[in-house]
Amino acid sequence: MSDIIRRDPRAEWIIRNRLHPLHDQYVSQEEGGEIRGPSGIIRKFPHKVGFIGPNGVKRIDRLKGNAASATGKRSSATQEVQLPLHQISSPEFYVVVVPDLVGGRLTSHDKDILGLAHKLISEHGGQGAVAALCFGEVKEEHFDLAGVDRLIHLNDPAFDGYAPEARVQALAYVDTQLTVKHWLFPDSVHGGADLGSRLAAKLGERPATQAWQVTAEQVVCRGASSSLDISRAMPRIAMLLEECGDAIDETRHEASSIEFADIPLLEGHIVDKGLMDVDPNAIPLAEAEFILSAGNGIHNWDQFHQAAATLGATEGASRVAVDDGFMPRIRQVGATGTWVTARVYIAVGISGAIQHMQGIGQVDKVVAINTDAGCDMVKRAALSVIGDSEEILSELMALVNAHRNQASSESEENSHAA
Amino acid sequence: MVIDWLPSVLIVALLALGVIGALRRVNLWRAGQPEKVNLIAGLLAMPNRYLKDLHHVVERDKYMSRTHVATGGGFVLSMVLVLVVHVFNVQERIVAWALLGALALMLIGAFFVFKRRLNPPERLSKGPWMRLPKSLITFAVTFIVLTLPAAGILPEGTGGVVLIVVLSIGIVIGLGELLFGMGWGGPMKHAFAGALHLAFHRRPERFGGGRSTGLKPANLEGAVIGVAKPSDFKWNQLLGFDACVQCGKCQAMCPAFAAGQPLNPKKLIQDMVVGLAGGTDANYAGSPYPGKEIGNAKGSPTEVITAGLVSQETLWSCTTCRACVEECPMMIEHVDAIVDMRRFLTMEKGETPNKGSEVLENIIATDNPGGYAPGSRTNWAADQNLAVMKEKKEADVLFWVSDGAFDMRSQRILRAFVKLMKHANVDVAILGDEERDSGDVARRLGDDATFQSLAKRNLATLGQYKFKKIVTTDPHAYHCLRNEYADFDANGALEGVEVLHHTTFLNQLVQSGALKLDAFKGGKVTYHDPCYLGRYNGEYEAPRELLRSLGIEIAEMERSGFRSRCCGGGGGAPITDIPGERRIADMRMEDVTETGAELVAVGCQQCTAMLEGVVEPRPEVKDISEILVGQLVEEVH
Amino acid sequence: MPHKIISLISVGRHPQSGRARRSDQDGRAVELGLKLSGSQLEVVHAGDSEEPVLRQYAGMGLAEITILEQDQSMDAVASLSTYLASRDADIVLTGVRSESGESSGMVPYILAEALGWPLVARVADIVEIKDGTAEVLLALPRGQRRAATVKLPFIATIDSAAQEARQSAYGPGLRANMVAQSGANELDELRANWSEAPAKPRPKRLKMVKAKTAADRFKAATAKPAGGSGKVMKNESTEEKAQAIFDLLIEEKVIR
């Protein structure tokens, strides 16, 4: 079966090593199977030509590598369209994007910026490459599809966790090593704005911040709490808002790595002491992401608290639940309580009085559990289930517990297998 | 006889001590801030104020009013005659008989006081007040016996030394209470302080049936704004506190007290007395602030009140409903005092509780308590086709929309009212985005700086246009415009302008036939008097007349009219939200339910919000304009 | 030994009315400063000493505010860095981003660079200062926190998750001393070349479906738009109802 993956360690090594004399040849073999022989004649690699069709029959590739590649992957199963590869062999300049990589993966914000980086390169003209500079643990598997031509992955432990001082030194060092036309950062709370500002201060550049309309010449930035548009010449460093550009979706990129050894680092003044273990109920109600809120329709309070703990939700309450002494005052949501910003708000036995609704105006998804299908909370909710709160909560807890058990046994299995 | 002279000497001595005490008391009041009062006119007006105005209030309790006339009148008369007979030794029989008559009157009165005190209602203070009827009786009996010889009923010298001694003790007890106690802070202080309080009252307009409910502007330039220490009150406010008879009528009416919030207006006034005289509340023998023990409060004229005398929650529990003021026989001004102290907390300490500071910040930055964009104030009226003053410049009626413009529920009231006006072809315009919050909430929360700034800016806007009437659906704005803006209206923007509540205005339209209405066919209806419409502005009739014009027979609540119970929504109380045992709105809804009504009519968006905040099932809540709109007779053209 | 703390303040802007106000984060920076050093706190503003908003800050109980008097078009950083260099402070607190003007958030970074101090961003609280080191809590999104230590002297930008600024009282605000001294007079030349206009609304990007097939395109065109009223489950079994909620929680990634 051609399905079976036969590894060729040597080929893999050559492909990884950009400096190997056969590197280009192997890479292009991987891609499409065409190489130019020493005499300049195009040769085909018969084994590489074509691909395995959906029903397992080998077909000749007339799409010039735009179809799924047959090698290296269990590709007979993958029906993905193989996107055309965008290649920059020897870049004249770089646009370096420093993505947030929340949870080790590119965010949609990061991807927009990578897309924008390509736009800038094409506007500048010439051979430019988009480099993504990543620190620490990286879980992203599709840098190639996000438009990363070159990947700079700095995973010295010095950059782990909260290490803005070390990171900015690395950026400044990279700046001396490559021709960087632009440094692009997401203007975000995930560290992008911080790092961008540090680099700008260090390099003495005046960055564009909260930029949202960007061309190679000009940039429009939000100012004065987003009430002002400031138009100015596009500087070398920019921090960009979400949706500043369109993510790459029609090309594939090399994502080949650039290594930097021994970046000189001065010792910093800031020491990371790690993430705090925050109990969901210790999170200020206004900041909580997920709230389970109780009203007059809760009759089993022990169960409610247990449900909140099981779901890992922060507890909220209507005023009636507070007035009746079941919940402390700080838990009250609404006009005279807290205005919450949760993404998901489960209102259990809350009718939806206007004073309560004021407090959940900014909530993304409301789930109502109520016996009364006609109440105002049901009108507001994205999902309403009509029924007794106690029954539904107990069923929900059972589901969550089952899910957790499964997840933990899986991870156990994994760790046994490892 | 040897000690014949004793009674006269005792009388003179106690009188002298009483005068000394009184002067000392006067000095305590003088520690307060200066306030211009016409002393002579006040003193001249005093008897009339006492007989008419004070008794008008006392009259609500017939038993007490008769008792008081007998006791008080008897005492004043007998005291004068005692001096004539026993000190100046006038030996006219007729005078002695007159004295006997006066004493008998007083004795009867004192007897009824005694009877009331056998089983006193909770609102009355105990302690020295329980002693008072006995002292009164002792006084009357003593002097009756003492006068009998002068009246010729008993021969001179009857009873000998023993009787003289007994009588002397009686004199000491009786006059000790009545003269000495008057000056030195006993229960009888109320007579002396009360009389002067009536003479030098800070709101003389209240006498003779007048109404004076607007708060006085705070002096924003002083070294301290508002009242921090008892001595920061005006002198006649201090005098007013001293007039309190601890009858507890205010307490019985106070919604916050009934809801178990830590406020009792009687105790508050007594604490002010403790403050002005210095000392502790250990001798206070009335009901406490709910949830707070007696005996821990102490203060002096120069100590900050909230640092030990009165807690901040007490001051923030008040809804400024004025039920206490309306009920107080001594015409004491609780609300003025409370707001004065709030001014200090807000403008000097920055300690407005709960959502207070946020609301004030919003008002400052956006001219509305919700912090909405000022440019969205007229969004509600996008489909209403209402003229805006900026373009129209002139109209018969200026409709003051108030901050209900930002609230979906209140907008229903606004739309209903607009529809009624259109129907009656009223020439009306609104200020649109030029309108600002009236400043009501800011002022009640103690931020007079913001109130004054809003008042001045609103007046400047109003001054640009011509109109004959301002009509508003919001009794709070109504009160500000009608009673409080005048202090800042240097350019006469509101001169000659009639400020009306929408129920008054609608009633005029209905009575004049401009609005035709069908009979109402729903169930039983009751009416809730909003404090700021009723007690603050005396409008009890128009809303009722409107309901009657729909053929509704109002099922009145026990507490209605000037005795209406607050909904809990005034004075910024929902914002400061001081916890109690119950919600005021729930209690009011119980009042409604007791009448068996299915619908409660109100005339205020705030009352609507408060009453609708009560958990269902409960009677429906509607503004009168909403009820009227449902009954409009659509004319077919 | 009490530490020398300086809070920097600017003129904020109310998000709804656009009116000048005490800026939210700067207010929190003052609040934190008051917590750390009480009446010793020094509060500094580069700008106009007649600015009424300064009284709102003063109303938090400040006896005085130091003003580096300068024109709006002048560069605030120049004044501030000269001033701070002369003050020998331990901690300088600022907001993350000003509410008016360029709002770049660069001021603290440039100051830190100029002074050669470390900077910690988005601080929720400063828990303890001991032996020349401060223990700080950094605000992460959604109520999460990170602990870190930083050597004095340093600059901290204060996040909106820090303790809210206390209420401003009118009286003390009115009476506070505005101590003005002249600031630097460096024209912000770069900025002079920029053009400013009221913000244009940014249309939210539509979920553009790059349909690969006609069927996809059809689906995209006919799909119910997001929003509108939600799904109501009435007669389903309790299990199904709970499952629907559970699915939503998984989809929204609040349960992992």
Ligand SMILES: Cc1cc2nc3c(=O)[nH]c(=O)nc-3n(C[C@H](O)[C@H](O)[C@H](O)COP(=O)(O)OP(=O)(O)OC[C@H]3O[C@@H](n4cnc5c(N)ncnc54)[C@H](O)[C@@H]3O)c2cc1C
């Ligand atoms: C000035 C003011 C400020 C206020 N501020 C606030 C505020 O900040 N926050 C606030 O929450 N309220 C506030 N309120 C009160 C508000 O108006 C409502 O009274 C309150 O929100 C109602 O609470 P609730 O929904 O829990 O109770 P209810 O209105 O009694 O609703 C209970 C709901 O539970 C349902 N139910 C009953 N049994 C069950 C069951 N077994 N299973 C499932 N469902 C069941 C019922 O169908 C009903 O919909 C304020 C009111 C006023 C006047």
Ligand code: SF4
């Ligand atoms: S105004 Fe109303 S709430 Fe305030 S003390 Fe008087 S009765 Fe009580």
Ligand code: SF4
């Ligand atoms: S304040 Fe007035 S109503 Fe209240 S106890 Fe004193 S005299 Fe009576």
